[in-house]
Amino acid sequence: MSKKPWLEKLAYFIEPHLSAREVKAFLLANFTRLSEKANSTGGSEFEICRLRHLLGALGWIKADEALHPDHLYTALDLTEAQDWVARLPDGHCLRGGVLVPGIGKFLDRLDEQGLAAERVDEEAERLLKHIETRRQKSITRFTEEMSARENLKERIDVSIFLSRYARRHSDLRFINTAFKLNEWLVREYRAIKKAGLEAAFLLALAEQESSAQEWMA
Amino acid sequence: MIRVVLLAPIDNSLYARLVAFQLRQEREVQLAGIVVRSTLNLKRALNEYRRDGARLLRKFVEKGVRGDKRFAGSAGENLAQLAERRELPFRSLRKLAAEYNIPYQVVSDHNNKRSRAFLETIDPDLVVFTGGGLIKPEVLSIPRIGILNCHTGILPKFRGMDVVEWTAAEGLVNEIGFGVTLHLMDQGVDTGAIIKRERIEFENLRGFEPIRENLEVRMVNLMVEGVRAFVNHTATPRLQKKEEGRQYFVMHPRIREYAKLMLLKQSKAH
Numbered sequence: 126m127s128k129k130p131w132l133e134k135l136a137y138f139i140e141p142h143l144s145a146r147e148v149k150a151f152l153l154a155n156f157t158r159l160s161e162k163a164n165s166t167g168g169s170e171f172e173i174c175r176l177r178h179l180l181g182a183l184g185w186i187k188a189d190e191a192l193h194p195d196h197l198y199t200a201l202d203l204t205e206a207q208d209w210v211a212r213l214p215d216g217h218c219l220r221g222g223v224l225v226p227g228i229g230k231f232l233d234r235l236d237e238q239g240l241a242a243e244r245v246d247e248e249a250e251r252l253l254k255h256i257e258t259r260r261q262k263s264i265t266r267f268t269e270e271m272s273a274r275e276n277l278k279e280r281i282d283v284s285i286f287l288s289r290y291a292r293r294h295s296d297l298r299f300i301n302t303a304f305k306l307n308e309w310l311v312r313e314y315r316a317i318k319k320a321g322l323e324a325a326f327l328l329a330l331a332e333q334e335s336s337a338q339e340w341m342a
Numbered sequence: 343m344i345r346v347v348l349l350a351p352i353d354n355s356l357y358a359r360l361v362a363f364q365l366r367q368e369r370e371v372q373l374a375g376i377v378v379r380s381t382l383n384l385k386r387a388l389n390e391y392r393r394d395g396a397r398l399l400r401k402f403v404e405k406g407v408r409g410d411k412r413f414a415g416s417a418g419e420n421l422a423q424l425a426e427r428r429e430l431p432f433r434s435l436r437k438l439a440a441e442y443n444i445p446y447q448v449v450s451d452h453n454n455k456r457s458r459a460f461l462e463t464i465d466p467d468l469v470v471f472t473g474g475g476l477i478k479p480e481v482l483s484i485p486r487i488g489i490l491n492c493h494t495g496i497l498p499k500f501r502g503m504d505v506v507e508w509t510a511a512e513g514l515v516n517e518i519g520f521g522v523t524l525h526l527m528d529q530g531v532d533t534g535a536i537i538k539r540e541r542i543e544f545e546n547l548r549g550f551e552p553i554r555e556n557l558e559v560r561m562v563n564l565m566v567e568g569v570r571a572f573v574n575h576t577a578t579p580r581l582q583k584k585e586e587g588r589q590y591f592v593m594h595p596r597i598r599e600y601a602k603l604m605l606l607k608q609s610k611a612h
Binding site for chain 2: 140254340
């Protein structure tokens, strides 16, 4: 038990974190709203279907249908991911705090197929360190010019990769970092909604909770 | 005679004071200098905030403001008790340095020009690091033997931050255990050659704070033993392999709660 609860409260005030209950409430409230919105432009069919599937698997909503095979894996072409790795400058997707666009989605695609395992593991470790040392300033500088929307998408994709990587490799450190990254992103939720990335971000949270549940249920 | 310089994070660091005081009593050891990082330092505060987040506030209040009083109410073995047993008379490193005529320098960063110049002038055989940020290669290369650091975890397995909690979260309390590792610093995070490790018995320690306080006491002893080993030429540094361990980072509160449960579970099983 903390000897100084007032200190913990002050620290929480400066840097609030989301409890499991708060994440669940946030996810459900926004998923419900997104689902009810007619002609929702908040995300792709893949994102919404996978989100529904994960929330069902978590036991948070009733979702009887199994996930369609097309929605099991990301829709990225595997060749595209392999080409991306082959084109990496110096063989790294992150150097001096500057990232190559697509880092989250491509590393995830390769990892889910078990391809370029050693390379993916090495880059995942570097990405982890990058986020943990640069914190809110992480995943903001890229080798190409990027719009605000694209930047948000990159950060969301990285978050999804971290959660899935944690699950696939039983590495709690990656969930630890996903928690932090998603908390920073939640503060930008208005911008995320405006950019039409709502489903993507809710999916990132659902992936986080799916991984968390494996350890902390 | 081995010449040693001590690097400290703040002037009233109890850990640093105890190490300095102990080293002064060692034969064949000359405490040739003390370098302290300035506390009221905006750049330092920003850098540490970037690394630790809001936890920095707790660290500042506990170590910076409360100092030795932070152990009041603590039941287990801790640095304040050790200070009492050893009859440590100094409330600050500045006072200790003044009493023993030890060159004393305050710097904003252990890696800056002033710090390097001070170290180069003294030309130590060994530096003992008691905190104050990462050390860069330009400083690592100054002492003849190297820079000793005591890590509050068992290396090589658990490198980085919050390793007491991570040991529990990873379910390795019984397999790896809690302890301290004395090692030479290199450019990596807790990757330098291991000099000595010491595990602690934790069954009677309820929670991470008592464990950490117990480890801090071991750190003082291990640091002094390490210096002694170099004096006696009995130190046998063992190189670490990168793949033998992982780097851990500041633990999120949700994982910390999980780590607490895991500690309880593993303590019962012990």
